[in-house]
Structures are given as C-alpha cells and as structure tokens.
Amino acid sequence: xxxxxxxxxxNRITNLNQMTDVDNQLKExxxxxxxxxxxxxxxxxxxxxxxxxxxxxxxQLAKKTWPPKPLTRMPxxxxxxxxxxxxxxTVPKMPYR
Numbered sequence: 001x002x003x004x005x006x007x008x009x010x011n012r013i014t015n016l017n018q019m020t021d022v023d024n025q026l027k028e029x030x031x032x033x034x035x036x037x038x039x040x041x042x043x044x045x046x047x048x049x050x051x052x053x054x055x056x057x058x059x060q061l062a063k064k065t066w067p068p069k070p071l072t073r074m075p076x077x078x079x080x081x082x083x084x085x086x087x088x089x090t091v092p093k094m095p096y097r
Contacts, residue, residue: 026060033057
C-alpha cells in the first residue's frame with residue numbers, strides 16, 4: 001500500500017514539473033513570437049524567422065492543451081484499461097493568432 005502511495009505521489013510531482021516546463025516554454029515562445037511580429041513589421045527580420053517563432057508558439061500552445069479530455073478508467077471494469085470519453089481520440093487543430 002505504501003509503495004503505491006509513494007508511486008502516486010512521485011507521479012504527481014513529475015506531472016506538476018512537466019506542466020511547469022510546458023508553461024515556461026509557452027511563455028518563452030509567446031515572447032519570441034510577439035517580438036518577431038514587431039521586428040517583421042519593421043522589416044528587421046524575414047518571414048522565415050516570423051513563421052518559425054509562430055510555429056514554436058502554436059506547438060507549445062497545443063502541448064499545453066493536450067489531452068483535450070482527461071483519461072479515466074472504464075467504469076465497472078477492474079482491468080487497467082484506459083479510454084477517452086466516447087472512445088474517440090481527437091487531435092485539436094492548432095490555434096493560430
């Protein structure tokens with residue numbers, strides 16, 4: 001019982017660390033993209049740099065919102081099978097600014 005509790009706590013800490021990393025990477029991608037938009041408007045950088053920063057921002061935004069629905073255990077089953085609500089796995093379109 002104690003082993004399961006320790007594993008659960010360790011898993012929770014790992015998940016929180018990963019969420020913090022994703023938040024940090026999203027803020028950085030947003031900062032770079034916002035800066036690059038201003039630089040592109042002033043013709044200081046090319047379209048390629050702007051698109052790279054836009055793609056990086058959209059990727060981090062998609063990572064933050066994944067998974068779209070939480071995973072849950074199948075009700076009434078004792079097995080370790082997991083499923084997504086309505087058994088459909090959908091990949092959300094990446095939002096663009």
